[in-house]
Amino acid sequence: MRKNLKEARQRVGLTQQQMADKLYISYSYYQKPWMEDKETWLFDLAHGNLDEDGIVKGFIKHYALEGQGIVDVQQNLHFHTCYGDFYMESAMSALRRALEGQVEAPPRSEMRTLEEVEIIVQAVRAGEHVQVDYYDPELDDDDYVYRVEW
Numbered sequence: 429m430r431k432n433l434k435e436a437r438q439r440v441g442l443t444q445q446q447m448a449d450k451l452y453i454s455y456s457y458y459q460k461p462w463m464e465d466k467e468t469w470l471f472d473l474a475h476g477n478l479d480e481d482g483i484v485k486g487f488i489k490h491y492a493l494e495g496q497g498i499v500d501v502q503q504n505l506h507f508h509t510c511y512g513d514f515y516m517e518s519a520m521s522a523l524r525r526a527l528e529g530q531v532e533a534p535p536r537s538e539m540r541t542l543e544e545v546e547i548i549v550q551a552v553r554a555g556e557h558v559q560v561d562y563y564d565p566e567l568d569d570d571d572y573v574y575r576v577e578w
Contacts (some may be wrong), residue, residue, distance in 0.1 A: 436493070466490040470504060473522065474515040483526035498523060520555070 449495040
């Protein structure tokens, strides 16, 4: 799978950073083990180790981009793992909830480029006040929050 994804990414001329940008995730997030390996993602999905964002992004990377769907996740869990019915049902329920949540989610702002992040970091280090948008799940009910200063 990893080889197929890499070949597909290279065939369309995308770097790993560009692929991460297309998925609206950071490069470091793209490098997480469950993003690299379908089997790790399936294990984490089945055992409840992923948040909704990780579920959706892993599904997109490992299935949707390969022309596969939810039924393929279920078949892989059933025929290629030994997790059992409880874990398979938990995984499928979590996947459906996460995907349904994305359908109703408000649109997200595009991620910043590496160059924009570097400019922000330089400005903060120089002691300048910078206006930045971000979401802090511990503080905010709304997915899109605009902070006046940072």
